[in-house]
Amino acid sequence: MNLDDEYPEELAGARTVAPGLWRPTDIEDLEPTAWEALRHTGNAAVTAGPGAGKTEFLAQRAAYLLQTGVCRAPGRILAISYKRDSAINLARRVAARVPDHAHRFVSLTFDAFTKGLVDRFAQALPSPWRFDHAGYDIQFWYERAVRDFLTEIARNGPAGMERKLYSINAGRFLADTVGIWKLPLNPEEVPASAEEYAAWSWWQEQYLGSRVPTVDFTMLNRIADLLVRSNPRIARALRATYPFVFVDEFQDTTSAQITFLQTVFGHPGVDTTAVGDSKQRIMRFAGALEDAMGRYEKDFSAKRFHLTWNFRSSAELVSAQHHVASKLDPAITQGVSKAKSETGHVPLEIWTYPNEARQSEHIAEWIATDISSSGRSTSDFALVARQKVADIEPTLAIALSRRGISLRNDDTTYGKLRLTELLKNDVIQLLIGVLQLAAEKFGLASTWVETQALLNRINGNEHSVREERTSADHLSAFTSDLRQWLRTNPVSTTDPVSVIQRATLIVEAKQLKAFVRSQHAGDDLALLLEALTERLRAVMKAERSWSQIFSDVAAQDAATLMTIHRSKGLEYHTVIMLGLDDQQWWSYKKDSQEATSTFFVGLSRAAHRVIFTATTPGHRTGGIRALYELLDSAGVKETHWN
Structure with missing residues (x-):
């Protein structure tokens, strides 16, 4: 019994390499402890701070297991993440590093995996x-x-x-x-x-x-x-199908989830790897265990590995992060910055304003000036808040727009999906790419390459030169026909439903549905297309050219606005943490430990700069004065902008 019989068998030509000769793909090297954890046989608890490359470590371990044959075909690796976009990101990294083995790497969220089992085997209950x-x-x-x-x-x-x-x-x-x-x-x-x-x-x-x-x-x-406990045959099949299991962001594991893992995979013959950082435990409100990694070590007899290199943040920011981290875990070891240093700017600052309107105008002008003088991209800037980003968005978006800068609110929901989840989906990326190529005949070389690669993946043409050429010809002809259709259908009078329907014709519906199911068990093509249509509908209100419309849908060159929770796992050159005051951080008094962890997550998203802002009087003397005391003791200066 194979739980994944819809996946193709091992591709011909996928060769193995001796474990001692294997080297990482797309990166120069791993830190010594990461090498030990990567080669470890048995259950492993890998703890690592922000910027340590936890996702990259899992991608490299997957490559090692698949390319060396340690994970023997047809066995697969199951990777479980807590966020949909994290699951998609990890799947993409593995596919880029080991394309010949990518079909043997299954990346899902916890909820998608358990729901998929129930839906598939409900009659066995x-x-x-x-x-x-x-x-x-x-x-x-x-x-x-x-x-x-x-x-x-x-x-x-x-x-x-x-x-x-x-x-x-x-x-x-x-x-x-x-x-x-x-x-x-x-x-x-x-x-x-x-x-x-x-x-x-x-x-x-x-x-x-x-x-x-x-x-x-x-x-x-x-x-x-219950399904697995009451059906030994299903239990054996799961363990045979997935002899290696990864769990990311393990610090947010709930009692139900760790018990389920023990039931299904806590058995000889299955190696599990849990990766996490207790300092970033921000899901306590959703049931996260107090010491999930410690529980895992005990229940699974796992060996602990601790990674210390930080590939994201400058030495100054790593030092500040350690200052905050020490309040969460006094025994924590300071990370070692491996990021390239930059000069010419202050790594940490506090900016205060008389009101939100002044804050929006100053931040917009400052971002515009910084982009102009440095050559940085708009997407290098993230604006994060503890909550209520929708309240912050209007004045900020207007101020940025006056300076030709777009703002993307990743927490906005279209259909049933948040924008950040929608735009990271491969099918959505394909359709947006097709529309952009149709609207703009020249100057989109990178979009062409990425769109053709996605088309080849969906059609299974990645390993045939002849089929790839045929696919390229099809993409060229299709976008040419779509370009003519767009010319005769102006933005002002065209229904976005018809635009998306036209774009989906690039691939047969049956093939597109099958690809969606293979990528994420919790996804549905109709749900994705509904969300994309609503996103297009919202953008089309501006009545710009089709080229600008599709560029705005993708929002690739935009500053990002999101909650700190949503920013987890992401990184930016500059992070502006908006509203360091009691209004945004009202929950600090209720649970200062989790609030400090949330603050730490926001601080650690940045590679080179973090700016904290406040617009309310008495921001230093209110309920979160302890956070200001942390910043003061780290030497962070405050500037007031009138």
């Missing part, structure tokens, strides 16, 4: 848990609804449980109570403990007692766990 053809609904419950449920069962539950049921934390109930309960084969027996009774009652109300079961992703995880 024990009969009391099996749902019918109506399937299930996915819902996300607010804390108030959970609190009402707990109050109800406390009032009407078994005698003696009332006090304990009332004491259950509604905000953590799904993660810490429902998420750790192993579903029994037979759910009829009432549990004896208050916590298990609460979890059992939740399942009775939301799942077992409903015509159409209602679940969230924590519940889907528990169903997938």
Whole structure:
């Protein structure tokens, strides 16, 4: 039984190299500890700070395992990430480094993997848990609804449980109570403990007692766990299909997720590699464990490796990051900067303003001047905030637009996808590339190369010179025909639906759907096209030329605006952290540890400069004065702009 029989067999011509002769691809070298972790046999816990190249390490380990034959065909590597764009990014890196083996690397989010198992093998669930053809609904419950449920069962539950049921934390109930309960084969027996009774009652109300079961992703995880526990054949097939498993951002693992990993892959014959950084644990509100990496080391008998090189940030920024990191972990070792240094600017500053309008104007003018004097790209600048970026966007976008600079809000949702997730999808990149080539006949050499490469990947033409030539001819003819269609259909009167429909004709619908499924189990072509259409509709309101419209859709040359949570895993030359005040950081008093971790994530996105801003009076004496004290002790100066 092969869980991935829709993937092609091992490609002819994919050769192996002796482990001792293997060298990294596309990078000069790895640090000594990374070499040890890469070659390690068994379970490995790899801890690394920001800029240490955690994603690159996983890509190189995948290349090593596949190219040396340590991961023997037809075995595959399963990589699990917590964000869709992280999963896509890792898959792209592996495909670029080992194209002959890329089909044996499966990169998914945790939710996509567990949901895919449930959807595929639902009929193998024990009969009391099996749902019918109506399937299930996915819902996300607010804390108030959970609190009402707990109050109800406390009032009407078994005698003696009332006090304990009332004491259950509604905000953590799904993660810490429902998420750790192993579903029994037979759910009829009432549990004896208050916590298990609460979890059992939740399942009775939301799942077992409903015509159409209602679940969230924590519940889907528990169903997938039951599925594997109750079906040894599926368990054996998973372990045979994926003898190597990577888990990225492990510090954000929940109880349900680590239990599921133990159930499925905590067995001899499967090597797991967990990568993370406890200082960047910013998902506690979503159920992240207090010490996920320590739990993993214990449960999986994993060997710890710690990476210290920092390939992203300058020495000055690494020093400042260590200053903040020491507050989160006093025993932390300072990283070693391997980034190229720059001169001519201050690495860390605090800028304060009388109001947001003045802030927007000054930042826009400063970015424009810096780009003009340095030759840097607009995309080298990121503007991040703790929350409420939509409130910041209007005045900032107008100020930047006056200076010919575009602003891209990566947290904007189109259809059911955030912009950052949409634009990183390979199918979306193909369609945007096709539209740009159709709108602009000359001067897009790099777009042509990238679009043709994507077209070859989707059509499976990457290893045939003849088929690649045919594909190039097809792309040329197709964009030429589309160019004529665009000329006769002006922006002002054309429905964006028809534009996207025309572009998708570049590939047969069946082929396009199959590629989407193969890239990410949680993706759906219709969902992607709906999101792209809505993005195009929003941009077309400006009524510019088709060339400018498609360029704006891609937003490749734009400053990025996003929340700090969304910036995790990304890097920029300059980061401007907007709103270092109590309004943005109101949650600091509630959980200073997580807030400091969030602050650390924002600080560590930058390669060379970080600028903190504030527009509210008393920003230094409010609830986040401890953050200002950290910056002061690191020698960061403040400038007030009137």
